[in-house]
Amino acid sequence: MEPLYKIDLKLLRYFLAVAEELHFGRAAARLNMSQPPLSFHIKDLENQLGTQLFVRHSRSVVLTHAGKILLEESRCLLSNVNQALARVEQIGRGEAGRIELGVVGTALWGGMRNVLYRFLKDNPDVEVRFREKSPGRQQTLLERRELDAGIWRMAQDLPAGLTRQRVQQAAFLVAMPDEHPLTARASIPLALLRDEHFVTLPSVHSDWAFLQRVCQRAGFSPVIVREAVEPQTVLAMISMGMGITLMADSYAQMQWPGVAFRPLEERIPADLYVVYEEKQVTPVLAGLLAALTQQA
Structure with a gap:
């Protein structure tokens, strides 16, 4: 020895x-x-x-x-x-370290991208590892402490120990074929979608459960005719006239050919939240949380 x-x-x-x-x-x-x-x-x-x-x-x-x-x-x-x-x-x-950050795909679009860009530029010794996961998967990884924080929409009914802060305001829009009769309207009452065919993400996604809830509050259950794993596939199906859906307004930035977006008459929030375990916040994570929540 x-x-x-x-x-x-x-x-x-x-x-x-x-x-x-x-x-x-x-x-x-x-x-x-x-x-x-x-x-x-x-x-x-x-x-x-x-x-x-x-x-x-x-x-x-x-x-x-x-x-x-x-x-x-x-x-x-x-x-x-x-x-x-x-x-x-x-x-x-809090000037150096590594952050395991869960995100949904559209979290990095729009204003959130600019906030994260500035944070990384101002903190060159901080490594942020982005892990794109569904909200349910992010929550599981947070509970296992394999993620330091996660970002997803409508973060509700969180288990004990997890807390949330809103980081971006957003709203749901109606996504439909650009030749759909409803495109003539400036805004659309949700009840008018009663007889429409919907294209959605699979039921494991929070968007699916959300669609069920908001439609039921309007007095109907959505008629789901097709499901797709990726949001881009949903948009492609809509562009081919296969149905409509509700999507966060960040998707409108994609300007998908053949797809038109219209706001709902009654605004339905699609806000982004950062979710984390308050007792596990490190100095470097505290810096990121401050940067994210300042723009909310």
Whole structure:
């Protein structure tokens, strides 16, 4: 088994000063200490290592072979220690670290993109790992503490321990074929969609459950004729006249050919929330949360 050295880093700093000055008096002045204690500490270091580091002359010292090796290694070691301590201080101040951030696809569109861009630009030592997941999956990963925070729409009925803050206001729009008769209206009452055919995401998505709830509040159940895994596929189906759907207004930015968007007569929120465990907020996550919620 290799020996475990218990050498104070201070001894290495003393050694480095003498090794670079090659003179105990100049090294002592550089360290702002008297010469006798410095000589004692260097002798102590040599005793601990069991080897001579300097050949001492009356007016100067010369490094031994072991001393030359220790000079190279101690420079690297002390540099690494300083970098590590500086890094830890940065993390403590929230200026460095890593964030595992769950997102739904459209969270990175519109104003949210600009906020995240500025945060990353202002914090170059912070790494944000974006993990695109459904809301249900994000919640599971938050409970397992595999995510630091998650961003999704209509974050409701959260389990104990998780909290939310709104980060972006949004509303649901009606997405329909651009030749649909309802495109003639400036806004659309939800009740007018009673007899429409809907194209939706699968039932595991929060959008599906939301569609069921809002339609039932308007007095009908949506007639779902097709499902697609990706929102882009939903838009493609709508452009081919296969049905309509309700989508967050951020999707309108895609300007999908053959698809028209109209607001609902009664605004239905599609706000984005950041969800996290309050007791697990690190300084670096606190910085991101502040950036996200300032624009809400």
